[in-house]
Amino acid sequence: MRKAIKYLLVSTFILSFVEIGYSIPQFARKYGVTCFTCHATVPKLNAFGNAFRRNGFMLPGTSDPTPVWQQDVLPLSGMPHPMYMRRNITNNMLTSTTNGIPSGKTLHVDTFNSAFELYSGGTAGDHLSYLAFLTIHVDPEIEAGGEEGGDDHGDSGSSGSNVASIGTHLGTEFHQFFIVYNNLFSNSNTGKMNVRLGFFHLDIPFMRLRKLTTEMSPNLVYNVMPVNGGFNLDRRQLGVSAFGGLGSMKLRLDYEVAIVNGTNNLLDTNEDKDLFIRAAINRNDRLRVGMLYYKGNQNIGGGSNLSVTIDSFTRFGYDVTYNLPRGASVFGQWLEGKDDDIDWVISGDQPFEYTGGFIGTEFPLSVFSPQNRLLRKIWLAGKYDFMNVSKQIVTGDMMVDNMLATNTGNQNEIKMYTATLRYYFQPNVFLIVEKGFQDNLIGYPPLDDMTDGAASGAAGRVLDVDADWFMLMFVLAF
Amino acid sequence: MKTQIEIFSRRSTAVFIRTISVTSITFILSISAFSQEFAGNGMSNEQSKENIAKGRGVYNTSCSYCHGLSGKGDGPAADFLIPAPRDFTSGEYKYRRTPSGELPTDWDLFDRITKGVHGTSMINWADLPEEKRWQLVYYIKTFSDKFKDEPDRSVINVGVPPEPTIESLSRGREFYIDAECWKCHGLSGRGDGPSADELKNNKGEISIPRDLTIARNYGRGSSQRAIYLTLLSGLDGTPMPSYQDAFEDMDEELWDLVNYIYSLSN
Incomplete structure (x- = not known):
């Protein structure tokens, strides 16, 4: 029973963070066009879609003074997306994990889940627009899990102490809600400078909601957190930002400067505000080269005293994207992170550094036969994430090789491989099949996106725990 | 039969x-x-060098994502559009009031920009001020030499x-x-x-x-x-x-x- 409850809680927590990329059919209805006007494929925006977004959800070069409540189209879109996922988590450490998988064992978890997302966006006058994004979770409906496998490290083997649970957890959450004042200093209606206020995603180069791999394959380097930390780079932030694009399609500088609370939640945990700067040069919307910088502070003390343990951290990185003809793209991100204290449990500062990134590609199968209608419906995405934490410092000593006593050997690197297939019955009706494997985790258990440092005293350190998953998801956007 | x-x-x-x-x-x-x-209320401004230049600015801001900077229908958003965006350099237009093979009238171009093409990704650009839509018409015509001499066009009744x-x-x-x-x-x-x-x-x-x-x-x-x-x-x-x-x-x-x-x- 305790295991059932544990699995229930773990899955509920994991799936409450599973977001999928989105498109907003409401806009297609408003303008009477197809999804492909703004999307290469859902949810991947094309150049026009990006221009539409930069201009506050208005056609580039135009303004729409009619407020959303006076428009003919109901300003609402929905997206149910039931899914099934099987995860296998193998503990290769010398000891049991803090959350109970014995050494050498593999935990299987099968999960059925359903979520329904609601979007609303539009204009509220000449310069004002808004976006709201609400998720209603119903999860998990059915879940089963078990452990099996021999013990490589001395314990006797065990074959499956299976658990099953049937239950429903209903919850709602505002993922985004912000208003934008568009075209601050000009009436060009090209989004040269906009200011937004509210709960929004920063303009991260490979934003989680617009990639074709799913949230089970997060961009790892964006998601490193210290113990009790509350910060993920590509999650929503509460704050204010100035963003836009300067120049023309031929050569444009996209930018964002934001002041945010840095917690991914409504409530801040410290008195300081975080700074985010993003700049990217776009050439013909084919080639994009950019950088990002984030400087923040977060309370990792976990107590009520906000000044107890402050981790000052930075993230700095470069990225490149090249959009090939016929819808294909290749991309890469390199990023380094520095935290001056990742662990409040251990006395004294526990500095932590990592480097890493990811490379990937997204393309339709029709690149091989452009006029083949079937192949246009199939998109493939692949991503390889890598991280190196060899500069980890524990208890004041540089650990060139991460020789934690619990690991079987040097575990300095984390790697993750993801392959995703999407089949589009219609642009707004599609099936996602994903297979992934991750070699080593940061922290344990793999809550959220397998890198949630808040989950364990070993957070911020590489653990010899591997995971793989297989996922099926059906999506309908309307 | x-x-x-x-x-x-x-x-x-x-x-x-x-x-x-x-x-x-x-x-x-x-x-x-x-x-x-189908008929308009006349052109709001003239086909002048100044308006063509302004039309270029409007085009680059609003149209080039699909139709491409050079008007060939090869903009970065064009890859998955069916039908593909118009190649303005061909001087060949689907929606005209003129007989097959003839160039469209200026009004035809203006009308299509204003109303869009239903069932495709060509949006109606009625939100664009009328003056700018005319400037667009004049600029779009410069992509094809066929418009150079402004040949006579008959209109289907x-x-x-x-x-x-x-x-x-x-x-x-x-x-x-x-x-x-x-x-x-x-x-x-x-x-x-x-x-x-x-x-x-x-x-x-x-x-x-x-x-x-x-x-x-x-x-x-x-x-x-x-x-x-x-x-x-x-x-x-x-x-x-x-x-x-x-x-x-x-x-x-x-x-x-x-x-x-x-x-x-x-």
Whole structure:
């Protein structure tokens, strides 16, 4: 029973963070066009879609003074997306994990889940627009899990102490809600400078909601957190930002400067505000080269005293994207992170550094036969994430090789491989099949996106725990 | 299968007389009707170097994502658009009031920018100020040398649609079969004819016949006059031919066909 409850809680927590990329059919209805006007494929925006977004959800070069409540189209879109996922988590450490998988064992978890997302966006006058994004979770409906496998490290083997649970957890959450004042200093209606206020995603180069791999394959380097930390780079932030694009399609500088609370939640945990700067040069919307910088502070003390343990951290990185003809793209991100204290449990500062990134590609199968209608419906995405934490410092000593006593050997690197297939019955009706494997985790258990440092005293350190998953998801956007 | 000649020879005298009787009324009403639907209220500004330059700015801001900076229809967002964005350098336009093979009028271009093309990714740009839409027209014309000498263009005269009677629909159905519309658009008009999967445009790209049962899918609009115009002008650059020659001096029969097609979505 305790295991059932544990699995229930773990899955509920994991799936409450599973977001999928989105498109907003409401806009297609408003303008009477197809999804492909703004999307290469859902949810991947094309150049026009990006221009539409930069201009506050208005056609580039135009303004729409009619407020959303006076428009003919109901300003609402929905997206149910039931899914099934099987995860296998193998503990290769010398000891049991803090959350109970014995050494050498593999935990299987099968999960059925359903979520329904609601979007609303539009204009509220000449310069004002808004976006709201609400998720209603119903999860998990059915879940089963078990452990099996021999013990490589001395314990006797065990074959499956299976658990099953049937239950429903209903919850709602505002993922985004912000208003934008568009075209601050000009009436060009090209989004040269906009200011937004509210709960929004920063303009991260490979934003989680617009990639074709799913949230089970997060961009790892964006998601490193210290113990009790509350910060993920590509999650929503509460704050204010100035963003836009300067120049023309031929050569444009996209930018964002934001002041945010840095917690991914409504409530801040410290008195300081975080700074985010993003700049990217776009050439013909084919080639994009950019950088990002984030400087923040977060309370990792976990107590009520906000000044107890402050981790000052930075993230700095470069990225490149090249959009090939016929819808294909290749991309890469390199990023380094520095935290001056990742662990409040251990006395004294526990500095932590990592480097890493990811490379990937997204393309339709029709690149091989452009006029083949079937192949246009199939998109493939692949991503390889890598991280190196060899500069980890524990208890004041540089650990060139991460020789934690619990690991079987040097575990300095984390790697993750993801392959995703999407089949589009219609642009707004599609099936996602994903297979992934991750070699080593940061922290344990793999809550959220397998890198949630808040989950364990070993957070911020590489653990010899591997995971793989297989996922099926059906999506309908309307 | 009956030939067109056989069918046409069965026209009754009554039909002929009725044709004559409504012709004069049609002629008068068509002028006002035409002006309401297709004609504009004149150009808001002139085709000048200054306006062309301004049009370029508007184009680069709003149009180049799909049509490309050079107007070749190869913008970065063009890859997955079906139909593909217009290649302005070809000087070939689908939606015109002019006969097949002729250039569109300035008003045709302005009208298309304003109304968009239904069922495609070509948005209606009515939110763009009228002055800017005219500037766009002038700039778009510079992509093709065919516009250089501003050749004369004749405009197809669209009359007033006759009542879609049962008889008219019945005759229209026969024309639909005989003119082989069904080969592409299907017997039920759903765009599922035997040739539908093989159609390509002049550039060798996929060309999908319209599902005629869905009014919002009609690129030019689904009114009877719009259908009439499409049948006479054809959609240059696509497999949709002009039926101007086939229906020469057979205006009433053409309206029968129009009525039948119109009925598919109404």
